[in-house]
Amino acid sequence: xVEIEGLTKRFRAVTAVDDVSFAVERGEVLGFLGxxxxxxxxxxxxxxxxxxxxxxxxxxxxxxIGEEPVAVKSGIGYLPEGAPLYSDMTPGTFLAFVAEVRxxxxxxxxxxxxxxxxxxxxxxxxxxxxxxxxxxxxxxxxLAQAVLHDPQVLILDEPTDGLDPNQKHEVRxxxxxxxxxxxxxxxxxxxxxxxxxxxxxxxxxRGRVVSDSTPQALMERSRHHNALSLVVDQALSxxxxxxxxxxxxxxxxxxxxxxxxxxxxxxxxxxxxxLVEEVGALARERGWLLTExxxxxxxxxxxxxxxxxxxxx
Amino acid sequence: MRAIRxxxxxxxxxxxxxxxxxxxxxxxxLLCGVFTFYLGRFIELxxxxxxxxxxFHPWLYLFLIPALAMRLWAEExxxxxxxxLLTLPVTMTQAVLGKxxxxxxxxxVALALTAPIWLTVNYLGDPDNGVILAAYIGSAxxxxxxxxxxxxxxxxxxNQVIAFVLSAAACLAFVLSGYPLVLEFFGAWAPAVVVEAVxxxxxxxxxxxxxxxxxxxxxxxxxVSMIAFWLYATALVIDLKKGR
Numbered sequence: 001x002v003e004i005e006g007l008t009k010r011f012r013a014v015t016a017v018d019d020v021s022f023a024v025e026r027g028e029v030l031g032f033l034g035x036x037x038x039x040x041x042x043x044x045x046x047x048x049x050x051x052x053x054x055x056x057x058x059x060x061x062x063x064x065i066g067e068e069p070v071a072v073k074s075g076i077g078y079l080p081e082g083a084p085l086y087s088d089m090t091p092g093t094f095l096a097f098v099a100e101v102r103x104x105x106x107x108x109x110x111x112x113x114x115x116x117x118x119x120x121x122x123x124x125x126x127x128x129x130x131x132x133x134x135x136x137x138x139x140x141x142x143l144a145q146a147v148l149h150d151p152q153v154l155i156l157d158e159p160t161d162g163l164d165p166n167q168k169h170e171v172r173x174x175x176x177x178x179x180x181x182x183x184x185x186x187x188x189x190x191x192x193x194x195x196x197x198x199x200x201x202x203x204x205x206r207g208r209v210v211s212d213s214t215p216q217a218l219m220e221r222s223r224h225h226n227a228l229s230l231v232v233d234q235a236l237s238x239x240x241x242x243x244x245x246x247x248x249x250x251x252x253x254x255x256x257x258x259x260x261x262x263x264x265x266x267x268x269x270x271x272x273x274x275l276v277e278e279v280g281a282l283a284r285e286r287g288w289l290l291t292e293x294x295x296x297x298x299x300x301x302x303x304x305x306x307x308x309x310x311x312x313x
Numbered sequence: 314m315r316a317i318r319x320x321x322x323x324x325x326x327x328x329x330x331x332x333x334x335x336x337x338x339x340x341x342x343l344l345c346g347v348f349t350f351y352l353g354r355f356i357e358l359x360x361x362x363x364x365x366x367x368x369f370h371p372w373l374y375l376f377l378i379p380a381l382a383m384r385l386w387a388e389e390x391x392x393x394x395x396x397x398l399l400t401l402p403v404t405m406t407q408a409v410l411g412k413x414x415x416x417x418x419x420x421x422v423a424l425a426l427t428a429p430i431w432l433t434v435n436y437l438g439d440p441d442n443g444v445i446l447a448a449y450i451g452s453a454x455x456x457x458x459x460x461x462x463x464x465x466x467x468x469x470x471x472n473q474v475i476a477f478v479l480s481a482a483a484c485l486a487f488v489l490s491g492y493p494l495v496l497e498f499f500g501a502w503a504p505a506v507v508v509e510a511v512x513x514x515x516x517x518x519x520x521x522x523x524x525x526x527x528x529x530x531x532x533x534x535x536x537v538s539m540i541a542f543w544l545y546a547t548a549l550v551i552d553l554k555k556g557r
Binding site: 049082084097 | 319400
C-alpha cells in the first residue's frame with residue numbers, strides 16, 4: 001500500500017532523513033519511533049506530500065506522490081504535528097471546509113461530517129471558535145479532519161501528544177477501531193503507545209532506520225524480558241541467592257532491598273527462557289515467605305535507549 | 314475550481330470572522346470620503362466627475378492593501394496550518410489563487426461601498442458614467458496588483474508586521490516610479506528609454522490612463538501580468554520556505 005524508498009531530505013548541511021525505506025500494508029499500524037529530531041516528522045511530511053524529498057520516492061497504492069500529488073493526497077488523511085487548525089473557524093465550519101476541498105459529494109458531506117463528529121465526540125463544541133477549545137478538543141478536531149474522507153492511508157504525527165490519560169485511551173481505541181481496513185502510520189515518543197496500538201515499530205535515529213520489528217520482538221530484546229520480581233518477608237541468605245542464580249534459566253540476580261524482615265530482588269532470565277516454574281519450586285522447597293512475585297514483559301524504553309544511542313544493533 | 318472556491322470561501326470567512334475586514338472597509342470608505350472632499354476639494358472644484366476621488370486611491374492602497382494581504386500566508390506559516398492546507402488535495406496554484414481572490418474580494422467590496430460618492434456626483438451633475446466605471450475597474454485592477462505584491466511578502470515573512478512594512482515599501486516603489494518628481498530625477502541624466510521603462514512600471518501611469526476613461530488593453534495586460542508575476546513569485550517562495 002505505502003512504499004517508501006530511499007527517502008532523503010537535507011536541510012542545508014543537516015541530513016534530516018537519510019535513505020529511509022519501508023513498506024506498510026493494509027491492516028498494519030506502524031509506530032514510528034525515535035528521539036526528538038530523529039526525522040520522524042520530516043519523513044511524515046514527505047509521505048504526505050508537504051515536503052519534496054531530495055531523493056527517493058513515496059508510492060501509495062502504486063502511485064508516485066511526486067508525479068500525481070493531488071490524486072495521491074486525496075487518499076491520505078494527515079494529522080500534522082501539534083494538530084494545527086484554523087483558529088478563527090469553528091469545528092463545524094472547519095470540517096465543512098475540509099469536506100469541500102476534498103470533494104466529498106454534497107449529499108454525503110453532511111452525513112460523513114456527523115459521523116466523524118460522533119466518532120471523536122466534538123458535538124458539544126461544534127460552534128465554538130477553535131482557538132477557545134482545550135488541547136484535547138483541538139487534537140480531536142485534527143483527527144476528525146484526518147479521517148473525514150475515510151482515507152486508505154492515515155498518517156498521524158504524535159496523535160496523543162498533550163492529551164490526558166482518558167483522552168489518550170480514547171484516541172488509541174479510535175486508532176485500533178480503524179486499523180483493520182487502513183494503513184496507519186503514527187509517530188510517537190510515548191512507548192506504551194507502541195505497545196498499546198502498533199503491530200509494528202520502526203525506530204529511527206539521526207534520520208536512519210535503526211530497527212524495524214514488532215513491539216513484542218523489541219521487548220524480547222530487553223534485559224527485563226521475562227524477568228521476575230520477588231518480595232520475600234524474611235532475610236534471604238547468600239546461599240539462597242546463589243541457589244537462585246544457579247537456576248538454569250537465570251541470567252542474574254539483583255537485590256534492591258535486603259533487611260531482617262524483607263528482601264526484594266529481581267531475577268533476569270536468559271534469552272528465551274521462563275523463570276516462573278523453577279523459581280516457584282525453589283521458593284516452596286526452601287519455605288520462603290513469598291508475598292509477591294510478578295513477571296515483566298520487557299522494557300521498551302530500555303531497548304529504545306539502547307538502540308537509539310547506538311549500543312545495540 | 315472546487316478547491317479554489319473552497320479556499321476562497323474559507324479565507325473570505327476568515328476576514329469577516331476577525332475584525333480585519335470591517336476595519337479595512339470602514340477605514341477605506343472613511344478615508345475615501347475625507348480625501349475626496351477635503352484634500353480633493355470635490356465640491357469646490359464643481360466638476361461632474363470623480364477625478365478627485367480616484368486620485369487618492371494609489372495612496373490609500375499603499376498602506377491599506379498590505380494590511381489586507383499580510384496575514385494571507387504569514388499566518389498559515391506561523392500557525393502551522395500551511396501543512397494542513399498543502400497536504401489537502403490542492404495544487405499550489407489553487408491555494409495561492411483561492412487566498413488571493415478572497416483578499417481581492419474584500420478590496421472590491423470596499424470599492425463597491427464607495428458607491429454613495431458616485432450617486433452624489435450623479436445627483437449633483439451629469440458625469441460620464443463610462444469614465445467612472447473605467448476608473449473603478451482600473452482601481453480594482455490596481456488593488457489586485459498591490460495585493461499580489463503583499464501576498465508575496467506575506468509568504469516571505471513569518472512575521473506579519475515585517476510583511477506589512479516590506480510590502481508597503483515595495484508598493485511605494487511601484488507607485489513612485491510614475492511620479493513626476495521621480496521621472497524628472499531620472500530624466501535629468503538617464504536616456505529616455507530608461508525613463509520610459511521606469512514610468513511604464515508604475516501603477517500610477519497605468520491607473521491614470523484607465524481612470525481617464527480609456528481601458529487600453531496594454532494597461533489591463535500590465536496589471537494582470539503584474540498580478541500573475543507576483544503570485545507566481547509567491548508560489549515559489551512558499552515552496553522554498555515551507556521546509557523551515
